[in-house]
Amino acid sequence: MRDAREFWDEFYSGDHSVWSGRANAHLAEITGGLSPGRALDLGCGEGGDALWLAENGWQVVAVDISNNALARAATAAQQAGVTAQIRFERHDLSTSFPAGRFDLVSAQFLHSPVQLDREPLLRRAAEAVAADGRLLIVDHGAAPPWAGEHAREHHFATADEVLAVLSIDEAEWELVRIEAVQRAATGPDGQPGTLLDNIILLHRRAQSPHAAL
Numbered sequence: 259m260r261d262a263r264e265f266w267d268e269f270y271s272g273d274h275s276v277w278s279g280r281a282n283a284h285l286a287e288i289t290g291g292l293s294p295g296r297a298l299d300l301g302c303g304e305g306g307d308a309l310w311l312a313e314n315g316w317q318v319v320a321v322d323i324s325n326n327a328l329a330r331a332a333t334a335a336q337q338a339g340v341t342a343q344i345r346f347e348r349h350d351l352s353t354s355f356p357a358g359r360f361d362l363v364s365a366q367f368l369h370s371p372v373q374l375d376r377e378p379l380l381r382r383a384a385e386a387v388a389a390d391g392r393l394l395i396v397d398h399g400a401a402p403p404w405a406g407e408h409a410r411e412h413h414f415a416t417a418d419e420v421l422a423v424l425s426i427d428e429a430e431w432e433l434v435r436i437e438a439v440q441r442a443a444t445g446p447d448g449q450p451g452t453l454l455d456n457i458i459l460l461h462r463r464a465q466s467p468h469a470a471l
């Protein structure tokens with residue numbers, strides 16, 4: 259299997275942005291109603307979510323394996339005037355994780371066709387949530403309709419399967435949203451289609467026995 263860092267650096271090495279630069283819709287909708295605090299964006303890519311969070315009052319740590327992605331995100335942060343609100347850190351989240359506790363830990367489409375130890379990483383993400391904080395995982399629930407046969411044969415974990423991986427204690431966590439939702443989208447050739455996203459939103463109770471403040 260290809261080296262993960264090499265793969266993602268190449269992915270972000272072209273002349274053009276890969277993503278839209280806008281925040282992911284579920285992240286904006288869900289966090290828009292929260293009081294801002296400290297946020298951790300796992301697999302931040304070109305920084306659309308990190309910028310949106312910073313512009314909405316959050317102090318953000320944004321992490322990616324790819325230096326090319328982080329450089330693009332840092333440039334976008336500079337252009338948006340939010341460099342003081344975002345700290346960019348390079349981590350291979352299969353082997354290292356940022357320090358600290360956060361009011362929001364977000365993993366948006368943290369999928370990879372190359373090595374990524376998602377299960378321990380998602381459990382580590384839950385541990386990084388402060389008391390009264392939230393863990394938001396948004397995953398692809400299915401391949402897009404315009405994807406090739408190989409992607410359509412792939413099993414995408416359901417929201418319940420991801421929840422099971424987290425092994426959380428419901429005395430400590432409130433399950434806010436565990437569901438699959440549809441979203442209208444446009445394919446690479448302009449074709450309209452419907453995407454399926456899995457949303458896992460957990461709230462760590464304020465009186466949590468295990469979360470350090």
Ligand SMILES: C[S@@+](CC[C@H](N)C(=O)[O-])C[C@H]1O[C@@H](n2cnc3c(N)ncnc32)[C@H](O)[C@@H]1O
Pocket residue numbers: 262266277282300301302303304306321322323324327349350351352365366367368369370373374375
């Ligand atoms: C599908 S993209 C999603 C990017 C962004 N969250 C978004 O929604 O636009 C997955 C991201 O995870 C990052 N990534 C993949 N494997 C990683 C790893 N082991 N450690 C840290 N980041 C990783 C990739 O570089 C990429 O930016």
